[in-house]
Amino acid sequence: xxxxHTADDAHHHDDHGPAHGxxxxxxxxxxxxxxxxxxxxxxxxxxxxxxxxxxxRAELFQPGLQLVEPQFFNSMTTMHALVMIFGAVMPAWxxxxxxxxxxxxxxxxxxxxxxxxxxxxxxxxxxxMLLSTLLVPGGGPAGGWTLYPPLxxxxxxxxxxxxxxxxxxxxxxxxxxxNVVVTIMNMRAPGVGLLNMPLFCWSWLITAYLLIATMxxxxxxxxxxxTDHFFGTTFFSAxxxxxxxxxxxxxWFFGHPEVYILILPAFGIVSSVIPTFSRKPLFGxxxxxxxxxxxxxxxxxxxxxxxxxxGMPLAGQLFFTLSTMMISIPTGVKVFNWTATMWKGSLTFExxxxxxxxxxxxxxxxxFSGLMxxxxxxxxxxxxxxxVVAHFHYVLVPGAVxxxxxxxxxxxxxxxxxxxxxxxxxxxxxLSAIFVNVLFFPQHFLGLAGMQRRVPDxxxxxxxxxxxxxxxxxxxxxxxxxxxxxxxxxxxxxVKATDRVWDGxxxxxxxxxxxxxxxxxxxPPNRELVARGxxx
Amino acid sequence: xTASRDRTPMTPEQVSERRAQARRTAILLxxxxxxxxxxxxxxxxxKS
Numbered sequence: 001x002x003x004x005h006t007a008d009d010a011h012h013h014d015d016h017g018p019a020h021g022x023x024x025x026x027x028x029x030x031x032x033x034x035x036x037x038x039x040x041x042x043x044x045x046x047x048x049x050x051x052x053x054x055x056x057r058a059e060l061f062q063p064g065l066q067l068v069e070p071q072f073f074n075s076m077t078t079m080h081a082l083v084m085i086f087g088a089v090m091p092a093w094x095x096x097x098x099x100x101x102x103x104x105x106x107x108x109x110x111x112x113x114x115x116x117x118x119x120x121x122x123x124x125x126x127x128x129m130l131l132s133t134l135l136v137p138g139g140g141p142a143g144g145w146t147l148y149p150p151l152x153x154x155x156x157x158x159x160x161x162x163x164x165x166x167x168x169x170x171x172x173x174x175x176x177x178x179n180v181v182v183t184i185m186n187m188r189a190p191g192v193g194l195l196n197m198p199l200f201c202w203s204w205l206i207t208a209y210l211l212i213a214t215m216x217x218x219x220x221x222x223x224x225x226x227t228d229h230f231f232g233t234t235f236f237s238a239x240x241x242x243x244x245x246x247x248x249x250x251x252w253f254f255g256h257p258e259v260y261i262l263i264l265p266a267f268g269i270v271s272s273v274i275p276t277f278s279r280k281p282l283f284g285x286x287x288x289x290x291x292x293x294x295x296x297x298x299x300x301x302x303x304x305x306x307x308x309x310x311g312m313p314l315a316g317q318l319f320f321t322l323s324t325m326m327i328s329i330p331t332g333v334k335v336f337n338w339t340a341t342m343w344k345g346s347l348t349f350e351x352x353x354x355x356x357x358x359x360x361x362x363x364x365x366x367x368f369s370g371l372m373x374x375x376x377x378x379x380x381x382x383x384x385x386x387x388v389v390a391h392f393h394y395v396l397v398p399g400a401v402x403x404x405x406x407x408x409x410x411x412x413x414x415x416x417x418x419x420x421x422x423x424x425x426x427x428x429x430x431l432s433a434i435f436v437n438v439l440f441f442p443q444h445f446l447g448l449a450g451m452q453r454r455v456p457d458x459x460x461x462x463x464x465x466x467x468x469x470x471x472x473x474x475x476x477x478x479x480x481x482x483x484x485x486x487x488x489x490x491x492x493x494x495v496k497a498t499d500r501v502w503d504g505x506x507x508x509x510x511x512x513x514x515x516x517x518x519x520x521x522x523x524p525p526n527r528e529l530v531a532r533g534x535x536x
Numbered sequence: 537x538t539a540s541r542d543r544t545p546m547t548p549e550q551v552s553e554r555r556a557q558a559r560r561t562a563i564l565l566x567x568x569x570x571x572x573x574x575x576x577x578x579x580x581x582x583k584s
Contacts, residue, residue: 111558178565186558190544212565216573223573224580235580242584250576523545 017518026121029113030518031098032415034120038095039408041123043484045087046401048131050477052080057439057473059456060466073456074142075134081145085262086169087127089396092404093265094119094176097204099415101180103509104198106189106530108522111182119175126168133158133165144454146251147222149236149244153229163226170215177208177215189508189521191530195286198507200407202289203268206296210257210264213300218254221247245310252303260299262396263363264292266403267334270356272507273406274338277353278345279504284337291330291337298327308376309383317376324374331367335360350502351425355406358398358433366394369444384454387447393440398433405432405483412487413501417515418494424486431479438472508533 018024018033028034055076059067068076098116102109110116133140138156141147147162155162184205188197224235225247234240236247267288275282282288302324304312312320338360349357369391373379382388405428413419442465447453451462458466497514511533512520525533546554 112562115562174566174569178562178569181565182558182561185561186554212569213572216569216571217576220573220576220580224577235584240584246580246583250580253576521543523543526544529543 027117028120029109029117031102031110031113031116031520032516032518034110034113034116035095035098035100036415037120038091038098041120042088042092042095042404045083045091045127046480049080049083049088050480052076052083053473054477056080057470060458061470062467063458063460063463065457068456070456071139071142074144074454075140077454078141078144079130079134082130082141082166083127084396085145085258086166086173087123087130089262089400089404090169090173091123093204093207093262094173096200096265096269096404096407096411097176097180100411100509101183101201101204102187103512103516103520104201104507105184105187105192106508106521106525107183107187108519108524110179111187112179115175116179119172119179122168122172122175126165126172129161129168130165133161136161146248146255147225148251149225149228149247152225153236159229160226163222166222167219170219173211174215177211180204180208181212189524189526189530191525191527192508195289196534198268199271199282199285199288199292200265200268203264203271203292206292207261207264210261210296210299214254214257214261217250218258221250221254245307248307248310249304252306253300255306256303257296257299259392259395260295262400263403264296266359266363266400266406267292269403269407269410270338270359273352273356273410274341274360275506276410276502276504277348277350277356278342279347280341280345281506282337283340283343284333287333288337291333294330295327298323298330302327305374305379308379321374321376325371328367328371335364346504350409351420351422351429352406352410354426354429354433355402355409358429359402359406362394362398362402362433362436366391366396366399369394382447384452385447386443386451386453389453390440390443390447393443397440398436402432405429408487410502411509412490413494413497414509414512414514414516416491416494417497417513418490419497419501420486420490420494424482424489428479428482428486431482432476435472435476435479439469439476440472442466442469442472506534 018030019027024033025037028037055068056073059065059073098110101107130140136157138158140158141152141155141162143151143155147166152159184197184201188194194202224233227233228235228237228242234242236242236244238244271282271288302320304316304320305324308317308320347353369387373382373388373391409420409425446462446465446469449462451458451466499512499514500510501514508521508525508530509516511525511529
C-alpha cells in the first residue's frame with residue numbers, strides 16, 4: 001500500500017509509475033486506475049441497460065405485440081432495472097469515489113487498495129452471470145427487480161445464477177463502501193476536518209453507511225429465496241407457515257435506502273459544481289451535511305410506503321405517509337441552499353453546470369411526484385401504473401445519471417489533463433435534457449389515465465403518449481452515444497487543461513497537477529496547503 | 537503544482553498507527569454488515 005512508505009523513501013515512491021500492459025489493470029491497486037475501470041464498466045452497463053430500454057420502448061411504441069414475447073419483455077424490464085441500478089449507477093458512483101475521495105481528503109490512495117481491486121473485479125463476473133441467464137432455458141429473471149415470491153420462485157434454470165449474481169454485486173458494494181468509510185475516517189490529511197471536507201465526501205460517507213446497513217439485508221432476503229427454492233424451507237410460502245409479505249418488508253427495508261444510495265452522491269457533486277460556476281461559497285454547508293444525514297436516517301423508516309396496497313393498519317398507513325413526507329424537509333433545505341448559492345452569483349453555464357441546474361429542476365419534479373405517491377388514498381390509484389415509472393425515472397435519470405454526467409464533465413479535465421469539447425458537451429446536454437422530458441413526462445399522463453407498468457401490450461387509448469415516449473427514448477438513447485465520443489476525443493486530443501481548470505473551483509483536488517501524479521498525496525499536504533485549497 | 541514545503545511526510549510510527557486504525561475500522565464495519573445479514577435471516581426464522 002502506498003502509505004506504508006516512510007518519509008525517507010517518499011521521493012523514491014513518487015518516481016515509480018503504473019505497471020504496463022494488462023497487469024496494470026488486472027492487478028491494479030491505484031485508486032485512479034480502479035476508478036477508471038469502474039467508470040468504464042458503468043458506461044458499458046449503461047449502454048447494455050439502455051439497449052434493454054430500447055427493446056421495451058420499441059415494443060410499447062404501438063398497442064399489440066410486435067417485436068418480443070411477453071416473457072422476454074418481462075425479462076427486459078427486470079434486467080434493465082438490475083443492470084442500471086447495480087451495473088451502471090452504483091459502479092459509476094464508486095468509480096467517482098475512487099478517483100476523487102483520496103484527492104479531496106489529501107490521501108495517497110484508498111485505505112485498502114487490494115480490497116479495492118477485489119471489489120471491482122467481482123463485478124464483471126457478477127454481470128456476466130446475470131446476463132447469461134437470458135441464454136439458459138426459461139430465460140432471465142422476469143418478475144421485476146424486486147424479485148417478489150412466489151413469482152420469482154417460478155424462475156427456471158436462471159434462478160440460482162441470478163441470485164448468486166445479486167450476492168456478488170452486494171459483496172462488491174459492501175467492500176467498496178467499507179473502503180470509502182475507512183479512507184475518509186482514517187486517511188484525511190492534517191487540517192481536513194469532517195466539517196470542512198467537500199460535500200461529495202460527506203454524501204459518499206453517508207451513502208457508504210447506508211450500503212453497509214442495507215445490502216446485507218437484500219443478501220439475506222435472496223439467500224432465503226434460494227433456500228425456499230432448493231432446500232425446502234418456507235420463509236416466504238404460506239403453505240409452510242411462511243409469509244410472502246415478509247419478503248416485501250425485508251426487500252423494501254433495503255430498497256428504499258437504495259434509492260438514496262443512488263441519489264446522495266449526486267447531491268454531493270451538485271454541491272461542488274454549483275458553487276464553482278456561481279463563484280460563491282456553498283450556502284449553508286453545515287445544513288447540507290445535516291440534511292444529508294437526516295435524509296439517510298428517514299430512508300430507514302419509510303419502506304412500507306411501497307406496500308400501501310398490500311394492506312396495513314391505519315396507524316401504519318399514517319406513520320409511513322407522514323415519515324415519507326418528512327423527507328421533503330431536508331430535501332427542501334438542499335434545493336433551497338443550491339438556489340441560494342446561485343443567487344447573485346457570477347454564473348456561467350459550462351456543461352457541468354448545465355447538468356447540475358437541470359438536475360435541480362428535474363429531480364425536484366421527481367420529488368414532487370414522490371410526495372403525491374406518499375398519500376395513501378392517491379397511492380391506491382397510482383400504484384403499479386406508469387405514474388410510478390415516471391416518478392422514479394425522474395429521480396434516477398435527470399437525478400442520478402445527470403449527477404454522474406455533471407461529475408464526469410467537471411473532473412474530466414483534472415483526470416486527463418485535457419479539456420473536453422465544450423460545444424459537443426453542450427449539445428450532449430441539450431439533447432439529453434430535452435429528450436429525457438419527451439421520454440418520461442408523458443408517462444405521468446399514461447399512469448394517471450390508468451396504464452399499468454410491466455405490460456407489453458395496452459389499450460389503444462394509451463397509444464399517442466406511448467409513441468411520444470418511445471420517440472423520446474430513441475432520441476435520448478442515441479444522444480448518449482455522444483458521451484463516450486466526447487470522452488474519447490478529450491483523452492486523444494483535447495486542449496491542455498490548467499491545474500485549477502475552473503476559476504471558481506475550490507478544494508484539495510485542484511491543488512494537484514492535471515493530470516494528477518500517480519500517487520496523489522504522498523506525502524500528505526500540510527495544513528497551510530489544505531487551508532489554501534479551501535480558499536481558492 | 538505544489539512545492540515540497542507544502543507537504544509534511546509522515547513518520548513510520550504515524551504510518552503504522554494509521555494502518556492499524558484502518559484495519560480495525562474495516563473489520564468493525566465488516567462485522568456490522570455480517571450482523572445485519574444474520575439478524576434479518578434470524579428475524580425471519582423467528583417469524584415463520
